[in-house]
Amino acid sequence: MLTLGISGHFDLVPALYHNYAHDAAACLVADGELVAAAEEERFNRIKKTNRFPAGAIRACLDVAGVRPHEVDAISYYFDHRFADLALANHHAVTPTQPIRYAREVIRGLLCDRFAWDLPEDRVLFTPHHLAHAWSSYGRSGMSDALVVVMDGRGELASGTVYRAEGGELTELRTYSIPQSLGILYQDAIGQVGYGFGDEYKVMGLAPYGDPATYRSLFRRLYTLHDDGDYTLTPSIPDINPTLWPFEDIGFRPRRAGEEPTGQHKDFAAGLQEALETLAMHVITHWARRTGATRLCFTGGVAHNSSLNGRILRSGLFEEVFVHPSSHDAGAAEGAAIVAARSLGRPHTPTRLRGASLGPSLGTADEVERRLAAWSGVVAVERPADIVATTAQLLAGGAVVGWAAGRSEFGPRALGNRSIIADPRPAANRDRINAMVKKREGFRPFAPAVTAEAANTYFDLTDTAADHGFMSFVVRVREPHRAGLGAVTHVDGTARVQVVHEDTNPRFHALITRFGALTGTPVLLNTSFNNNAEPIVQTVDDAVTTFLTTEIDVLVVENSLIRRRTPLPEALDDLILEFRPDTRLVKDWRPGTEPEGEIYLAYSAGPRAKVSAEVFELLSKADGTSPLNTWTPLTPAMRAELITLWQRRFFTLTPKDAA
Structure with missing residues (x-):
């Protein structure tokens, strides 16, 4: 069926x-x-x-x-x-x-x-x-378990607790929309300059702060009751419920682009503690009430890997499963x-071992043809052993874009669409945050470690869990924290990915070979994208992200790709094509010269001002002619076009790939 x-x-x-x-x-x-x-x-x-x-x-x-x-x-x-x-x-x-x-x-x-x-x-x-x-x-492989769903909202509930036994689910309790932990967290992160979809950033900021600073204020936002119940302080209609206690003390919300202050770090720490307190209140009650020794935790809140680590350390369960796509x-x-x-087909729970469930990059011939189309911009090599060659590059300090096999299902790259680097120098964290992600320096990266070495470097706790999906923050063992400077967070933890040979043999072999060269079978692993786009899917996506960041080399299946010419010079023969949502407009106000603007026409889509020269060029783009067809490109125009391309307002592809 x-x-x-x-x-x-x-x-x-x-x-x-x-x-x-x-x-x-x-x-x-x-x-x-x-x-x-x-x-x-x-x-x-x-x-x-x-x-x-x-x-x-x-x-x-x-x-x-x-x-x-x-x-x-x-x-x-x-x-x-x-x-x-x-x-x-x-x-x-x-x-x-x-x-x-x-x-x-x-x-x-x-x-x-x-x-x-x-x-x-x-x-x-x-x-x-x-x-x-x-x-x-x-996908848990468990015959019986406590199943807890926590998110922003379903139909009329923000949380539901089930008892799973023998392939059937029995609903035990629902939590109302006014009790939503997902909405509480989403509302609160506006105070530190973030919005919908940025929850993980605030989770990463939290360890830099002290939760005690604002603990009394956060405790004014909720009340714990018996039997796993709680209430959240109601908001004034259309007013963020986290505002009023902090407005009373003159708390200054962070503005976009500002560096987080000590206040903002303490706020993030207090918010994370409040979330964990509320979630653990519910989970602890139902674990004890049902006697369940296994937990399936899901919904958007289950992507809070710091909370998940807290669940592991609590000792409430013998085993915990978090689906790699716990969000919607x-x-x-x-x-x-x-x-x-x-339709009459019973379902027997089976264990999900890997998340490589999306499309591949294509057949070997298809990949080769796509890369050949870019040959005027990049040089393509085919080493005899791509894993050995890449391991040598990583050991020598290179940051590598790595694309192979089927794409992962879920928000995390697990070795098929990844940016990888040496995890040992702490400077690599700052380097990748600046040159690739264009994001805040406090944001941590994850370590990918072979299953054979995982317990040597990380405290995976006595609670069984599948650590292959980057779902749990665990402690880096003390002797290895300094030696894993790029992936050990400020509080001595890491969102670890344990890589098994049978689930991802190619990535496991790469980490193993890197370990043989360096003595450390661990790699820094982060998603292969910049700050303006989702994770790459296709060969063209991978080459585009490689060209518009400062990644040193790109590996696509068995090919090694390097830049052939500096990017500004490579623009001349590329074909510009607008995305379906791209809009090019001129904004005119009485008494002023019209201003050109480009934007993407979806909710919260980006916008940018455009110079008169680039606006004229863009207005002539037909999706078939090279950029240098209509006018010579000045250095300023080249720089502006590269910035717009980095923000993905349009695509640029070689003539043979368009």
């Missing part, structure tokens, strides 16, 4: 608010096995996109080698009533659009994008937290499992 689960929205408006129906994805389940899964952001290149996951659906079908009509059912990651109510709300505020409801809209999109006429009774819906729960329990993308998988169950 083939069932397809989806998350995301319905493309009814071009700029749907960015935190609504986010993390669009598709997951294909065949007879209980997760055969393909991908997030839409990898294809439309919009971070955490909420658009209908047409690209992800197409990718899943292609990976599995099936046609749409072979799929038995498709399931959406919210229940039918809620999806229809959301559309009814849309109809009420946009009376110019026709009235259509969820089943009709989904069938229409499938027909339009894939010529797929799916019968009405095979378009199914799954309650949101049930979808989360099944994605985690269904993973709920698409749960929806597919529930759909199969509703």
Whole structure:
């Protein structure tokens, strides 16, 4: 049986608010096995996109080698009533659009994008937290467990506790929207200059602060009750509930681009402590109430790896499982499992060993052709042993872009779409933050370590867990902290990835070879992207990110790629093509000269001013002619175009690759 689960929205408006129906994805389940899964952001290149996951659906079908009509059912990651109510709300505020409801809209999109006429009774819906729960329990390999879902909100709940036994889930308790820990954290991070999707950044800032500084203020935001219950202090309508206690003491919110002050670091520390206190209050109660010795933890809050480390150290459980896609993308998988169950296919939980579930880079011939198209800009070598060559480069201090195999499902690169470097020099953390990620220097990087050496370097605790997905922050063992300067956080911890030979043999071999050269079988591993884009998916994505950052060398499958000419000089023969969302406008005000601007037309999309010379050039771009067709490029124009390309307002590709 083939069932397809989806998350995301319905493309009814071009700029749907960015935190609504986010993390669009598709997951294909065949007879209980997760055969393909991908997030839409990898294809439309919009971070955490909420658009209908047409690209992800197409990718899943292609990976599995099936046609749409072979799929038995498709399931959406919210229940039918809620999806229809959301559309009814849309109809009420946009009376110019026709009235259509969820089943009709989904069938229409499938027909339009894939010529797929799916019968009405095979378009199914799954309650949101049930979808989360099944994605985690269904891949845990556990026969019985406590399953805890915590996120911003489902339909009418922000948290749900289930007891899993013998392949069935029994709901024990729900927590209301006013009790949402996800919303509490999201609201609060605005105080330190961040917003939706930036929660992990604040988690990384927290260890620099002292939670005691504002502990009394954070405790005014919640009250713990018996039986795992709690209340959050209600907000004034339309006012962030975390504002009032801090406004009273004159706390100054951080502005974008400012360096975090000691106050901001202490705020982040206090917020993280409050989240952990509330989450542990719930989890501890239900562990003791049920006697469960195993935990499946999921929902957006389960991506807080510091909290997950706290759960491990608590000793409450013998084993903990956190799905690598615990956010809403993973709920698409749960929806597919529930759909199969509703059609009479029971699901036996199996252990998910790897997250390499997306499309590959292509066949060897396809990869070679794509790289050859870039040959005017980059030099391509094919070493006899790419792993040995890369290990030598890493040991010599190179920062490497590494792309091989199928892309990972989830927000973390696990060795198939990664930037890797020597983890020993602390300077590598600052170097990569500055030259690639263009981000704050406090942000930590993860260590990837072979399974054979993991316990030597890291305290994985006595609680069993799959550390292959970077889901847990653990302590770096004291003797190795100084020696792992680029991946040991300020508090002596790290978000470790343990790499097994049987789940990712190529990446395991690279770490092993690096260890043989250096004595340290650990690599710094971070996602292969810059600060303006999702993780790379294709060969062209990888080359583009390589060219527009200061990564030293690029490895794509068995090829080693270096820059042939300086980037400003390479622009002449590249073809500029606008993204589907790119808009080029002139803003005119009385008494002033018109100003050119370029922007991406989706919610919270970036905008930039454009000089008159570059505006004129962009306005002539036809997607087929090289950049130097219309006017000679001055050094200033070249620099401006590179900056705009780095921010992904458009694509630049060689003539043969366009």
